[in-house]
Amino acid sequence: MATILLADDDAAVRDLVRRALTSEGHNVQVTQDGLEALDILEMSASGVDILISDVDMPQLDGISLAEKALALKPSLAIVLMSGFSDQLERAARLRARKLLSISKPFTLEQIKQIVRTVLS
Structure with a gap:
């Protein structure tokens, strides 16, 4: 199973996604913003298999976090989440990578x- 870093400023989303993925056997660490996620990655990037991030977050948005x-x-495999399709279009330049x-x-x-798709 994978070690997943989950970054979302919405506590309800963080909790639901964390519970769903831990039920699949994954180790999920949660953060509430992009800067906190980046700090974790800087300390232990080798230990994280997948970054799941909301695009629209304060301080450091998900696309900037993905680039860093x-x-x-x-x-690193990256999954970006957004309620706005135009935000996901901004990530198009990262598509050549594992995103x-x-x-x-x-x-x-x-x-x-x-x-599952990312891990296959």
Whole structure:
């Protein structure tokens, strides 16, 4: 199973996604913003397999976080979540790397499936 870093400023989303993914056997660490997630990655990027991040967060948005995370660990798999399609379009330049996106709202089965896809 994977070690997942989950960054979202919405506590309800963090809790639901964390519970869904831990039920699949994954180790999930949660953060409430991009800067906190980046701090964790800087300390232990090698220990994180997947970064799941909301795009719209205070201080450091998900796309900027993804760019910085990939600089630390180019093999890192990234899943970006957003309720706004135009935000996901901003991530298009990262598509050549290992990046998937999911639109909010999503079901718990959809987030589980996207993690399975990343790991396959």
